[in-house]
Amino acid sequence: xxxxxxxxxxxxxxxxxxxxxxxxxxxxxxxxxxxxxxxxxxxxxxxxxxxxxxxxxxxxxxxxxxxxxxxxxxxxxxxxxxxxxxxxxxxxxxxxxxxxxxxxxxxxxxxxxxxxxxxxxxxxxxxxxxxxxxxxxxxxxxxxxxxxxxxxxxxxxxxxxxxxxxxxxxxxxxxxxxxxxxxxxxxxxxxxxxxxxxxxxxxxxxxxxxxxxxxxxxxxxxxxxxxxxxxxxxxxxxxxxxxxxxxxxxxxxxxxxxxxxxxxxxxxxxxxxxxxxxx
Amino acid sequence: xxxxxxxxxxxxxxxxxxxxxxxxxxxxxxxxxxxxxxxxxxxxxxxxxxxxxxxxxxxxxxxxxxxxxxxxxxxxxxxxxxxxxxxxxxxxxxxxxxxxxxxxxxxxxxxxxxxxxxxxxxxxxxxxxxxxxxxxxxxxxxxxxxxxxxxxxxxxxxxxxxxxxxxxxxxxxxxxxxxxxxxxxxxxxxxxxxxxxxxxxxxxxxxxxxxxxxxxxxxxxxxxxxxxxxxxxxxxxxxxxxxxxxxxxxxxxxxxxxxxxxxxxxxxxxxxxxxxxxx
Numbered sequence: 441x442x443x444x445x446x447x448x449x450x451x452x453x454x455x456x457x458x459x460x461x462x463x464x465x466x467x468x469x470x471x472x473x474x475x476x477x478x479x480x481x482x483x484x485x486x487x488x489x490x491x492x493x494x495x496x497x498x499x500x501x502x503x504x505x506x507x508x509x510x511x512x513x514x515x516x517x518x519x520x521x522x523x524x525x526x527x528x529x530x531x532x533x534x535x536x537x538x539x540x541x542x543x544x545x546x547x548x549x550x551x552x553x554x555x556x557x558x559x560x561x562x563x564x565x566x567x568x569x570x571x572x573x574x575x576x577x578x579x580x581x582x583x584x585x586x587x588x589x590x591x592x593x594x595x596x597x598x599x600x601x602x603x604x605x606x607x608x609x610x611x612x613x614x615x616x617x618x619x620x621x622x623x624x625x626x627x628x629x630x631x632x633x634x635x636x637x638x639x640x641x642x643x644x645x646x647x648x649x650x651x652x653x654x655x656x657x658x659x660x661x662x663x664x665x666x667x668x669x670x671x672x673x674x675x676x677x678x679x680x681x682x683x684x685x686x687x688x689x690x691x692x693x694x695x696x697x698x699x700x701x702x703x704x705x706x707x708x709x710x711x712x713x714x715x716x717x718x719x
Numbered sequence: 720x721x722x723x724x725x726x727x728x729x730x731x732x733x734x735x736x737x738x739x740x741x742x743x744x745x746x747x748x749x750x751x752x753x754x755x756x757x758x759x760x761x762x763x764x765x766x767x768x769x770x771x772x773x774x775x776x777x778x779x780x781x782x783x784x785x786x787x788x789x790x791x792x793x794x795x796x797x798x799x800x801x802x803x804x805x806x807x808x809x810x811x812x813x814x815x816x817x818x819x820x821x822x823x824x825x826x827x828x829x830x831x832x833x834x835x836x837x838x839x840x841x842x843x844x845x846x847x848x849x850x851x852x853x854x855x856x857x858x859x860x861x862x863x864x865x866x867x868x869x870x871x872x873x874x875x876x877x878x879x880x881x882x883x884x885x886x887x888x889x890x891x892x893x894x895x896x897x898x899x900x901x902x903x904x905x906x907x908x909x910x911x912x913x914x915x916x917x918x919x920x921x922x923x924x925x926x927x928x929x930x931x932x933x934x935x936x937x938x939x940x941x942x943x944x945x946x947x948x949x950x951x952x953x954x955x956x957x958x959x960x961x962x963x964x965x966x967x968x969x970x971x972x973x974x975x976x977x978x979x980x981x982x983x984x985x986x987x988x989x990x991x992x993x994x995x996x997x998x
Contacts, residue, residue, distance in 0.1 A: 548980045550750035550757065553826040553842050554764025556983050559835055649937060684938035684976070701925035 442631030443673040445599040447503050454505045454529065454591045454601035455490070455711055457483060458584050459519060461512035464609050465571035467642040469700055475640050476569035478700050479606055483508070483519075484565050486707045491536040500533040507587055508566075511580035513573025520566060528587045539564035577611035581619035588633050589626050600628045603635045604710045606703075608642075610661060620668035634670045636693030638706045645697040650680055652690045662696045669694035672709075680709050721910030722952040722992075724878040726782050732992050733784045733808060733870045733880035734769070736762060737863050738798055740791035743888050744850035746921045750979050754887055754919050755848035757979060762787070762846050765986045770815045781810040786866060790859030792852030793892070799845060807866050818843035856890035860898040864905070867912050871905050879906060881913045883989045885982075887920070889940050899947035913949045915972030917985045927975040928984075929959060931967040941975045948973035951988075958988045 447453050465476035473481075487506065494501045507528040508519025524530045524538045543565055546558040588601045603623060626633040639662070641647075648656055650672065654663045669692040672680060681687040683705060693710065695702050726732050744755035752760070766785065773780045786808040787798030797804050803817050822842045830836035867880045882902060905912040918941065920926070927935055929951060936942045948971040951959065956966050962984055972989065974981045 549827070550748075550752065550760075550979055551827045552837075553824045553840055554760035554762075554983075555826075556980055557827050557829070557835065559827075560833070646934065684941065686937060686939070701927070704925050 443599065443675065445597060445628075445630035447599050449501050449503065451595065451598045452503050452505055453599040454507070454588070454595070456507045456509065456528075456584055456587060456601055456603045457519065458509045458511070458580050458603060458605040459483065459567070460575060460577070460580075460607035460609070461510050461570050461572070462575040462609060462612075463512070463572050464575075465512075465569075467608075469640075469642050474569065474571065475608055475642055476571040478703060479640065480565075480567045480569040482703050482707050483567050484563070486711055487535060487566050488564055490532060490711060494532050494536075500536045502531045502533050504532040505529050505591065506532055506535055509580050509583050509587070510567070510570075511576050512571065514576065515573075516576060516579045516583050521568075528583070529591060535566065539566050540568065541565050574612035575607065575609050576613040577607060577616045578613045578619060581605070581616050581623060585619055585623045585626070588623055592626050592628050592633065596629050598628050598630065600626075600631045601633050602710060603633060604638065604707065605635065606638045606640060606706075608640045615664075617664055617668055624670055631673070632670070634673070634693065635668065636706070636710050637665045637669045638694075638698055638703065639665055639696045640703060641697040641699065647698055647702060648696040649698070649702060650685050650687060650691045651694060651696075652688050652692070657696065665696065666692055666694050676709055676712060679712050680705075683709070722878065722954070724876065724907070724909035726878050726992055728780050728782065730877045731782050731784055731810070731874070732878040733786070733867065733874070734990055735785070735808070735863055735866060735880060735882045736787045736798070737859050737882060737884040738762070738787060738789045738846075739854060739856065739859070739886035739888070740789045740798075740849045741852055741854040741888060741891075742791075742850055743854075744848075746887070748919075748921055748979055753848065753850065754921070755850040757982065758885060758919070759844075759846050759848035761982055761986050763842065763844055765990055766814060766845050767843055768987075769811055769990060773811050774815075779812040779815050781812050783811040784808045784870065785811055785814055787846060788859050788862045788866070789849070790855045790862075791849070793855055793858070795855060795859040795862040800847060803845065808870060814845060818845050819847070820844050853891040854886065854888050855892045856886060856895045857892045857898055860884065860895050860902065864898055864902045867902060867905050871907050871912065875908050877907050877909065878992050879910045879912050881915065881989060881992065883915050883917065883986065885917045885919065886944075887918065894943075896943055896947055903949055910952075911949070913952065913972065914947060915985070915989045916944045916948045917973075917977055917982065917989075918944055918975045919982060920976040920978065926977050926981045927973075928964055928977075928981055929966055929970040930973060930975070931969040931971065936975055938975070944975065945971055945973050954991060955988050958991045959984075962988070 789798035
């Protein structure tokens with residue numbers, strides 16, 4: 441059965457984030473932040489959660505290899521900076537040691553007497569928001585395909601890579617569908633690469649979350665993104681169901697017109713393979 | 720115009736809390752307290768705040784009549800204990816006189832250099848957390864309905880009652896929607912009874928705060944709770960905006976998947992009918 445490999449240091453899995461940084465990502469969403477800012481915030485938080493999940497008494501265990509492919513303008517590049525900007529794929533322990541910076545932020549905590557209070561907290565930043573130029577989605581997915589293929593060749597026994605693609609618009613360098621098909625055909629012994637697509641909006645438009653058929657979608661672009669998306673494997677479908685989404689057989693890892701709350705859920709659901717070994 | 724009656728001693732308003740005490744309220748929130756413990760803290764603090772609001776040089780003025788309906792198992796009951804358990808709706812001065820006990824809590828406060836420090840604080844307890852049995856929501860709302868029917872008939876000139884219903888799950892004793900509709904049809908000359916619903920969650924799923932469209936909820940029961948909730952009146956909209964919430968036209972007094980921050984905000988915003996006279 442596919443998607444059952446235990447994730448361990450000997451058999452890590454891979455998360456590849458493919459992030460649209462085209463000009464339109466500077467549109468503002470709720471709360472006055474741009475789509476690009478919101479997406480990078482959620483991605484930074486997701487990376488921190490992955491690091492935390494791998495942190496044991498003896499240090500950060502390399503359960504995950506993670507890459508960020510950022511695209512916008514004429515450029516496809518690693519989203520990491522500094523010492524980890526070379527190869528796209530980096531080990532989680534190296535990521536843990538190389539944020540661009542650590543910001544001081546606040547979070548709300550129980551004050552112990554029926555109220556809440558702001559508590560200072562550290563927020564590591566790996567990806568800064570930028571947004572300019574066109575949307576070279578083909579080039580980005582081609583890069584993702586190369587990276588996922590190489591990683592899968594080197595990790596035959598591993599839970600296959602998960603590619604989380606976030607975009608807000610149409611490709612400006614041609615039809616990306618065949619490349620998405622190519623990505624999903626890559627596999628390890630444990631199953632095919634998972635490609636999940638998140639289409640974000642600055643508001644307006646009915647959001648469509650984890651649809652089961654193309655008929656739920658009313659334009660050709662959203663139908664194409666649907667076809668580009670993998671079916672959610674059982675454990676992820678169950679997790680999405682636990683979060684209150686209605687899930688049935690064949691539900692795709694795809695959100696159209698996602699608002700900020702959907703973005704958070706998408707990242708959380710997409711980065712939830714079972715960590716069972718080595719605990 | 721509705722919701723414009725001045726709240727005074729001659730024309731008080733009613734606030735009724737309806738609290739789910741089913742077994743699942745034992746689940747831990749992100750703050751590590753159980754849902755029922757945290758809710759009890761917030762309710763006790765809210766009662767204390769109401770008392771403070773009504774405290775003038777000449778004593779505590781009875782601007783508010785307050786009751787608590789608790790439900791679980793097969794039925795609903797007065798959520799107060801001790802001498803407050805015998806009557807359902809109490810003038811606020813009687814509540815001020817009858818806490819079960821005063822606890823000393825260790826409260827986090829902002830100390831020098833914005834560092835959080837802990838200090839002891841007096842914390843009166845009127846309401847005790849409980850969590851046992853099924854989710855007899857219909858029984859709870861039916862009890863609220865009959866209490867508010869009696870109250871409205873006796874206070875026709877008053878600002879209409881506010882019912883704050885807090886739950887974490889699905890009713891086990893039928894469909895609560897017709898009962899909610901009945902509560903919302905109760906009225907004084909100043910407008911219909913307000914029913915606000917708070918759905919609490921252990922965290923993970925993003926909260927939906929004061930939605931204005933049923934389609935913003937993916938969960939079937941979330942949609943039901945949305946329809947059960949009154950639109951926010953102007954004073955509540957203002958209070959919510961002051962807390963930084965983006966309130967759209969037609970926003971309901973409803974929060975889905977509330978965490979600790981939203982729970983505190985909900986109680987604060989829901990218990991804010993404006994006191995304008997008698998000052």
